[in-house]
Amino acid sequence: MSDISPADPVGEAFEAQRDRLRAVAYRMLGSHADAEDVVQEAWLRLARHDAATIHNLAGWLTTVVGRISLDVLRSRQTRPEASYDDRLPELVVAADDGPAPEDDVALADSVGLALLVVLDSLGPGERLAFVLHDLFGVPFDEIGQILGRSADAAKMLASRARRKVQAAERPTSAGREQREVVQAFLAAARRGDFEGLLRVLDPEVKLTVDTPNGVVVILGATKVAEGASARVAAGAAARGRAVLVNGLPGFVSWREDGTPLSVMAFTVVDGRIVAIATVIAPARLASMNLPDPE
CATH class of the missing domain: 3.10.450.50 (Nuclear Transport Factor 2; Chain: A,)
Structure with a gap:
C-alpha cells in the first residue's frame, strides 16, 4: 500500500485518480493483483518526480500506468x-x-x-491502444508516445483490436x-x-x-x-x-x-x-x- 500523508496535496491528488488508474491497469492486464502493483509503482514514480513540472496530472499518471502495463504485457510474451x-x-x-x-x-x-x-x-500494442482510446478516451498522439510510434500507427492498432472485439461482441x-x-x-x-x-x-x-x-x-x-x-x-x-x-x-x-x-x-x-x-x-x-x- 502507498505511504500517502493526508496533508500531502500531491498524495491527495493521486488518491483522487487511484480508482481510475486501477481500472486502466486492470483492463490492460486482466489481473487485479498486477493492476494494484502497477498503480503502486505509478505512485512511487510520482513521489520521485517534481510534481510542479506536471501540468496535467491525470494525463501524466495515465501515461505512466500505460507504460508500466505495456512492459508487463511484453514481459508476459517473453515467458x-x-x-x-x-x-x-x-x-x-x-x-x-x-x-x-x-x-x-x-x-x-x-x-x-x-x-x-x-x-x-490482443497483442500488447493493440490492447494498449484499444483500452486507452476506446475505453478511456486517451488521444492517439499520447498513445503513440507511450508505444514509441506515430499517432497514425496507434490508430491502426486500435482499429485492428476494435475489429476483433466487435466480432466477439456480435451475438x-x-x-x-x-x-x-x-x-x-x-x-x-x-x-x-x-x-x-x-x-x-x-x-x-x-x-x-x-x-x-x-x-x-x-x-x-x-x-x-x-x-x-x-x-x-x-x-x-x-x-x-x-x-x-x-x-x-x-x-x-x-x-x-x-x-x-x-x-x-x-x-x-x-x-x-x-x-x-x-x-x-x-x-x-x-x-x-x-x-x-x-
Whole structure:
C-alpha cells in the first residue's frame, strides 16, 4: 500500500485518480493483483518526480500506468507460461442442442467472457491502444508516445483490436460457424492432427487454464497445439458433450467414474480460435452446475 500523508496535496491528488488508474491497469492486464502493483509503482514514480513540472496530472499518471502495463504485457510474451493470482470469471454452463433462434438472446446477455478472452488475445500494442482510446478516451498522439510510434500507427492498432472485439461482441458470432470451428479443433486434437490444429488456431491464440494452483497462460498456436490444449481436447472428445459456456461454444469432459474432468470455452473470430478458457481445478468444477453426460 502507498505511504500517502493526508496533508500531502500531491498524495491527495493521486488518491483522487487511484480508482481510475486501477481500472486502466486492470483492463490492460486482466489481473487485479498486477493492476494494484502497477498503480503502486505509478505512485512511487510520482513521489520521485517534481510534481510542479506536471501540468496535467491525470494525463501524466495515465501515461505512466500505460507504460508500466505495456512492459508487463511484453514481459508476459517473453515467458508465455506464467501463473496469475486471478481466477477466470464465473462460468455458466448450459447444454448445447445446436443453433436455435433463442441462442441470440442468450448470447447477447453473455458477452462478458468473450470480451475478456478477446482482450487477452490482443497483442500488447493493440490492447494498449484499444483500452486507452476506446475505453478511456486517451488521444492517439499520447498513445503513440507511450508505444514509441506515430499517432497514425496507434490508430491502426486500435482499429485492428476494435475489429476483433466487435466480432466477439456480435451475438451471432457463437452460431453455427463457431461451433464448426470448435468441432474441427476437437476432431484434430482427437486424431493428433497438428496441422489441422494450426489451421483453426489464430497464430496469437491464448490458452488460459484454471488449475488448483492458479491460472496458467499459454500463448501462441504452436505451443497450444503441442501442449495442454490438444491433450485436454483429445480426452474430452472421447467422453464429453458440447455445451455453451457464458454463451460461447464449449466442451465438458468427465472421467469414467462421472466426476468432471474439464470445462472449455472457445472464442472464435473470423473463423479461427483466438482464445480458449479452460477449468480443470476440481473444486471449481465441483461448484459449477454442469449438465449430465450424454
